[in-house]
Amino acid sequence: xxKSKIVGVVVLLWSTLAFGQEFKFTADLPVVADSGYYxxxxxxxxxxxxxxxxxxxxxxxxxxxxxxxxxxxxxKASTRSLFKEYEITDKAYKQxxxxxxIFSNPTKEPIDNISFLVKNTDVxxxxxxxxxxxxxxxxxxxxxxxxxxxxxxxxxxxxKMLNFPLSDYGYFKxxxxxxxxxxxxxxxxxxxxxxxxxxxxxxxxxxxISQRDSLKQSTIHxxxxxxxxxxxxxxxxxxxxFYLRQAHxxxxxxxxxxxxxxxxxxxxxxxxxxxxxxxxxxxxxxxxAQELQIQIDNxxxxxxxxxSVSASYLNKYLVVELLPSMxxxxxxxxxxxxxxxxxxxxxxxxxxxxxxxxSHGVIENIASIEDPVQKGFWNxxxxxWFVIAVVxxxxxxxxxxxxxxxxK
Numbered sequence: 026x027x028k029s030k031i032v033g034v035v036v037l038l039w040s041t042l043a044f045g046q047e048f049k050f051t052a053d054l055p056v057v058a059d060s061g062y063y064x065x066x067x068x069x070x071x072x073x074x075x076x077x078x079x080x081x082x083x084x085x086x087x088x089x090x091x092x093x094x095x096x097x098x099x100x101k102a103s104t105r106s107l108f109k110e111y112e113i114t115d116k117a118y119k120q121x122x123x124x125x126x127i128f129s130n131p132t133k134e135p136i137d138n139i140s141f142l143v144k145n146t147d148v149x150x151x152x153x154x155x156x157x158x159x160x161x162x163x164x165x166x167x168x169x170x171x172x173x174x175x176x177x178x179x180x181x182x183x184x185k186m187l188n189f190p191l192s193d194y195g196y197f198k199x200x201x202x203x204x205x206x207x208x209x210x211x212x213x214x215x216x217x218x219x220x221x222x223x224x225x226x227x228x229x230x231x232x233x234i235s236q237r238d239s240l241k242q243s244t245i246h247x248x249x250x251x252x253x254x255x256x257x258x259x260x261x262x263x264x265x266x267f268y269l270r271q272a273h274x275x276x277x278x279x280x281x282x283x284x285x286x287x288x289x290x291x292x293x294x295x296x297x298x299x300x301x302x303x304x305x306x307x308x309x310x311x312x313x314a315q316e317l318q319i320q321i322d323n324x325x326x327x328x329x330x331x332x333s334v335s336a337s338y339l340n341k342y343l344v345v346e347l348l349p350s351m352x353x354x355x356x357x358x359x360x361x362x363x364x365x366x367x368x369x370x371x372x373x374x375x376x377x378x379x380x381x382x383x384s385h386g387v388i389e390n391i392a393s394i395e396d397p398v399q400k401g402f403w404n405x406x407x408x409x410w411f412v413i414a415v416v417x418x419x420x421x422x423x424x425x426x427x428x429x430x431x432x433k
Contacts, residue, residue, distance in 0.1 A: 049358025072254030098222030156194030
């Protein structure tokens, strides 16, 4: 009986040590009104505390159940085609006659193609396109179009494109020969405008601690209250109307020498050009930093005054399914974890891009919100190692006693 109690105590102590505190930080998610998938915008402070691959990041509900999630990142730039619709000013469908459709080009922008959405049909039609500036005098642009294959296997309508010589008429008329046949149903007319879309980013100010100027070099010291993630720096400079100089960006890191002693050093993340004719943005591979140095090579010029420095990164989202009846939190900082492998990633393309956006709450240190007695006890590394030693000796003692009893 006594042995079973000792074994129970030992197991309890061992489990407390092995599985007690794993995560270092936590951040709550807001309560949502509707069920569904949400994009959680990750702050620079949270990204500064988690691993680069998010291997130590998990989402839990209020019952302790782990929730699957996927990552989404904004792209630096993407090409997007937008359909811009023309106003249809007149439309007449006539069986066994010539049907026509007139649409306006109010800006008289030169165009060389139009697209029209037509209800699925399996016929061939002849068509003609003409242009006018007053809706009275019409001039042919292209004749004898052959309209065919106007059907989609996935939708009830199909988009067709017509190419023609570059024209800038205020009105265009599409005439379709419906002799001996029923007319086709054209729903709308327009064109595709291709645009370059920049990815959304998060920008924040960098606190400048000091600027030291010498004859040849200026050193700007930046320090955040906590580690932060960044991909770009932008400088606002004053002092000279025209300048062209090299700037070196360095990040403070910790190293360990052969004697296991820790030391600090500054690691270079890039060499950039500062130019009075540019925005002075310095982009580099995403990095986590708490202290930075910017070294500007002045050569034989007067030092420049760094008025402000801002940092930014392309937005990063955690996509997760949330229920209004539950509360959720993100936990991170357990470096022993490996990257999670959820089934959800195989269905990422089926989750829409424009799902609701939410932000997480304040990042809290889990140790600081624990019971102060427990905090003081388990944060004393010497006491922890003493308990581990006691547990180890107790296990050895019980094992030897059991071996002797088995022998008897």
